[in-house]
Amino acid sequence: MKKALRTIIFVTTDADAVAAFNAYFNPNEVQISHFTSGMGAIQYVKQIGEADLLILEEHIKPLGAVQTIHYLKDNMNYSGGILFFSDSDKNEIYTDNEAFEVLKKGFEKSDLDRVLGLLSNKKKPVELNSKPYSLSYLINLSEGDDIFIKESIKIFNESVGKRILEIEELFEKEHYKEVSNLAHNIKPSFEMLENNLGSKICDELAHSQVDSSKLEQIKLLRDEYMNVQECLKQDFPELFKRV
Amino acid sequence: MQRILIIEDNPMVVRSLEFKLKKDGYDIVVAEEGRQAMKLLHEEIFDLILTDLMLPFVTGTQIIEHIKKNYPKIPVIVLSTSTQEDIITDAFKMGVDDFITKPFSPSELSLRVKRTLSKL
Structure with a gap:
């Protein structure tokens, strides 16, 4: 965006x-x-x-x-x-x-x-915005519904983290088509938090030939996810408390 | 209340669609993959289907084929990313009614769903 x-x-x-x-x-x-x-x-x-x-x-x-x-x-x-x-x-x-x-x-x-x-x-x-994420899309969508916004942050944290782990495993096994599919799947999640870098990497993995040369992009995607997660942890510590 | 089946495997997109469409007054049922969607279609009645194209186990294209063959009166709106132009064109050739790009604009979603349902 x-x-x-x-x-x-x-x-x-x-x-x-x-x-x-x-x-x-x-x-x-x-x-x-x-x-x-x-x-x-x-x-x-x-x-x-x-x-x-x-x-x-x-x-x-x-x-x-x-x-x-x-x-x-x-x-x-x-x-x-x-x-x-x-x-x-x-x-x-x-x-x-x-x-x-x-x-x-x-x-x-x-x-x-x-x-x-x-x-x-x-x-x-x-x-x-100097942060790696913005909530303006989610605020706009929900008209500022706090419960929905926090729920969406939790979903981002859990689902994208899980998918990136799967991407890394599939990449190691050279299952490149599945890597593309998963990148395609999580791209909207980055877009909904208005994270351009994550979205761009997902787009590239989803729509160009994935092979062993894409290792750097996958590392970069992991780093960007961690970057967003860290920032969310600081802004919403209550969502990241372990039970 | 009109019922909408959402077939989508990105949980954040699902939650957003569900939130917005429930707020618009629709009854929402979600299938996170194609086989579950086919089972739901067999067991329940829907007024509209919103489906992603890239799904696990059964692809969106296969689902559209299944719907058009077995439930031709139920309108279908495709959820896609903006970079899937060829796939979207193919979906229209298969008879889908409309498409919405992800992440969707809330007002556009409301408008397109309302417009598609009003044609029933």
């Missing part, structure tokens, strides 16, 4: 708007993290950090845009840009003492140009 330079959290139930956002922003190296409730945005900020822009549908349920903003600002000192997504005729919506610009529903390309302009005006781009 290509790393986006900017991120937008888009909270809306309007699937057409999300599709339009992805079509417009992805080629501009902007990643759209979509949630259908404010809770998803809160989980994203907790786990990943602030986005360049947060766009909230005004009357989204159960946690409305205003409540979500209150939570983010009061509890998490959120300081990123915020827009309202609304069918209101107003150009600005006020909450307490703050005014927020409005992106109107049924927006046109010129409106998206304006949003892109807001991102471009920001001096500091989002810091690229």
Whole structure:
């Protein structure tokens, strides 16, 4: 997966708007993290950090845009840009003492140009993730469901570790076709944790001729898995406790 | 409630599909390999099948052949990696209804499943 330079959290139930956002922003190296409730945005900020822009549908349920903003600002000192997504005729919506610009529903390309302009005006781009993994895909998928995310981390740790062991054994026995098949099998697991190196090695093992010359790649795959695992252990020690 | 059979052997992908589709209101049954899938197809009724193509024991292609021969009314969506274009083309020639690349986009999954089921 290509790393986006900017991120937008888009909270809306309007699937057409999300599709339009992805079509417009992805080629501009902007990643759209979509949630259908404010809770998803809160989980994203907790786990990943602030986005360049947060766009909230005004009357989204159960946690409305205003409540979500209150939570983010009061509890998490959120300081990123915020827009309202609304069918209101107003150009600005006020909450307490703050005014927020409005992106109107049924927006046109010129409106998206304006949003892109807001991102471009920001001096500091989002810091690229220095960790060998990211949870943004899983957070996006589950709208920040903590149980699901932790369960997925456990599954990654157990299933990928087991598969890599099998790959090493099969490679020693020169069962190269099976090595390719297993690499193909675990590739999505690396992708779901947005680990590019693991995914790339799996892709190469899955789709090019595997023979004894691939030993280095297999070692590299093991190392990268260990690298991710170490980082996950530090971030989620409770998941790695032995019973 | 509409029932979906997921045939997939990557546990992380399975868990994600299961999570998202259950949230969308479907009843989900999982088979981690082809033989188990064939047994389930024989014993239970499904409205849709989501299947990987590279599976242990029985390949996805063999499963699709089996479904199209014995359960031609059940739509099939193939789960694939983006680098399997030839295999995907072959799957379409066999009569599959759609395909989704792994790791899937949650909104795309919902949309494609809904659209395929609405054709029933």
